[in-house]
Amino acid sequence: MxxxxxxxxxxxxxxxxxxxxxxxxxxxxxxxxxxxxxxxRSAKPTKAQIAALFDGWNAALQTGDPDKVADRYAKDAVLLPTLSAEIRTDRAGIVDYFVGFLAKKPVGVKVRTVINVLDENSAIDTGLYEFHLTDPVTGAKSTAEARYTYEYEKRGGKWLIVNHHSSLLPTES
Structure with missing residues (x-):
């Protein structure tokens, strides 16, 4: 039984x-x-997911709101901007830069990109891009060719820029 x-x-x-x-x-x-x-645990992001972070940043530029752009940066981010010699190391400095930059109605277009996914919480996107700009006074159109590096970290579940370097492309000699 x-x-x-x-x-x-x-x-x-x-x-x-x-x-x-x-x-x-x-x-x-x-x-x-x-x-x-x-x-x-979080899986490592794909290169496409990291590339999309630039698209979100570029979309924030299109809003014309420097605070929306600054929201994409970490509190302790460093910005070495394209059209300024001043290193920006806090939110106020980053917002200040974008006030002037956004007046030019920038539209960024990547020309070449190299993405390195370091781990599930960090990645680097570097390469060449150009900005199509409009002079706020005359309306004249121009293009600024630049090289860039975005260092991203996932903090509190959100991808943020912790280091952004952008500089005008040197003229060939």
Whole structure:
């Protein structure tokens, strides 16, 4: 009798495990504990996901709101801007730069990009881009060709720029 009850319990337990997807044809498919913690960590972002961060930054430029652009930078970010010799190391400085830059109605276009995903929380996007600008007084159109580096970190679940260097492309000699 006890053997019969034990057989029923084992059979019932096996049915529950199969229904839960942890046993298939007598082989356990349950993840070991160390695999669960690895699986729940953030995966490394793709290069396309990092490239899209520039698109979001460029879209923030299109709003004309320097605060929206500054929101894409970390509190301790460093900005070496394209059209200024002043290094910006705080939000106020970053906003100040974008007040003047946004007056030119910039539209950024990447020419060449090289993305290095360092880990699940950091990546670097570097390359060449150009800005199509409009003079706020005369309406004259111009293009600024520049090289850039964006260093991104994922902080509090949000990708932010921690270092942004942009400088005019040197003329060839």
């Amino acid at each position: 006890q053997r019969h009850i034990r057989t029923r319990l084992v059979t019932a337990a096996a049915a529950v495990l199969v229904a839960a997807g942890t046993v298939t044809a007598g082989v356990s498919t349950a993840e070991p504990e160390h695999a669960k913690t690895t699986a729940t």
